[in-house]
Amino acid sequence: MKKITLLALITLVLFSCKEADTTAPKIVVATPQQNAAVKAGEELCIQVTFTDDVALNSYKINIHPNFNGHAHNKIGQTSPGNTIDFETTITSESRNDKLSGKECFRDIDIDISDNATTGKYHLLIYCTDLAGNEAYIAQDFSIE
Ligand SMILES: [Zn+2]
Secondary structure (H helix, E strand, C coil): CHHHHHHHHHHHHHHHHHHHCCCCCEEEEEECCCCEEECCCCEEEEEEEEECCCCEEEEEEEEEECCCCCCCCCCCCCCCCCCECCCEEEECCCCCCCCCCCEEEEEEEEECCCCECCEEEEEEEEEEECCCCEEEEEEEEEEC
C-alpha cells in the first residue's frame, strides 16, 4: 500500500514537471550571417539571444567541417597536409556561464586557428531550458 502511494506521488511529480514547460527555447543569431566567411587565424564573432517562456539553463556551440556536404549522422573527412580540419565545442558549463531568466544575450568570439583547413563549415548553436527542452540552429559558414 505504501509502495503504491509513493509510486503515485512520483508519477504525479513527474507529470507536474512535464506540464510546467514543454516549449523549447528560441535562438536568434545576429552574427554571423548565414554563409558568412572568416579568415583562418581570425575570430568568428557570435552574437546570439536566447529566450524561453519559463527559464533558460545552458547553451552549447559546435563548429565542424562540412567539406563533404554531410548530413549529421556521417563522419567528416580528414585532409592531408599541414592544415587541420577545424573543430571545436564550447559549452556554458566549460565557460562557467550558465544562462538564467527568460532572455540572455551572449557575445562569444571563437578563435579560428591559423592552420585551419579552408572550406565550408557548420555552426551549431544549442540552447536548453531549465525543464530540459533543447533547441538548436544550424548555419553554414566558411573559413578562407
Ligand atoms: Zn554538420
